Amino acid sequence: MIRLAQASPNHGPRRGVSAPDCVILHYTDMLCPEGALARLCDPAAEVSAHHLVAEDGRIWSLVSETERAWHAGLSFWGGERDMNSRSIGIELANPGHGNGHAPFPAPQMRALEGLLREIFARWSIAPERVLAHSDVAPRRKQDPGPRFDWRGLARHGLSIWPEAAEPRGEGEILSDPGAILPFAARFGYEVGEDLGRNGRTPPDPGGHGPQTPIPEILRALRLRFRPQFPCEALESPADARDLAILQELAFRWPSA
C-alpha cells in the first residue's frame, strides 16, 4: 500500500458526534485520480473525502479522520441526516457510469481492504456500517455502482452480504410493492412517513425535500445487492427477491 498525504482545505469539525461510526464509499466519476485529487482539494469545489484510492493502489489521505469531510451531501441513514459528521468518506478512482462501468482493479481493492482494516482498528465501526453513497442518497447518487464487489468485501469481514442475495433465479413481482418499506426503513433507507401502498411518499413537511419513494430504494438496493440486475431496469417493480433481501438485512443488521 503506497500512502501519500495531500491536505484538502475542505473540512470542518464534526457536529454532535466526537467520532465517526460509519464509512461511506464513493467513486470519483472521473477519468484519472489526479483530476479527482485536484477537485477534492480545490476550495472552490467545496467537496472532499478523507481518503482517495487510485486504481493502482496508491492512497492519498486528504482530511484527518477526526474532522468532518464534505462527501455525502444531503443524506440519510437509520434516522440520521448529517452523514458527513458520522462518517469517513473514501473516494475510489473510477470513471463511473458515464464512462462504461469500469471494474475496480485488484490493487485498488487490496488497498481499500487494508485501509478499512486500519479504520476498523482506529474507530468503533461495524461491517454493516460500511455504506454506499447510493444507500444514503438514493435519489441523487448511484456510486460506487454495480461493478463494486461488496460480496468480496464481506468475505473479508469488511462489509455485509445477505444469503438471500446469492443468485438463484428471479422472484415473482410483488402485488404490494409497499411491503418492502418497513424492512427498508429498519435496515436504514429513508422511506418517509407514509408507509402507504401507492409507491410514492408525500413531500416532507420538515423541509428536507421529497422523501425517498420505492423506485429509488429498489435502485439503491439492486446496485449493491443484485449486481447482475440489468442497469436499464433498476427501478422496475419490486419482486420477491428484493423483499427477501430486505427482510434479511432488516433482521440481521437493523439500523435502530
Ligand SMILES: [Zn+2]
Ligand atoms: Zn459519491
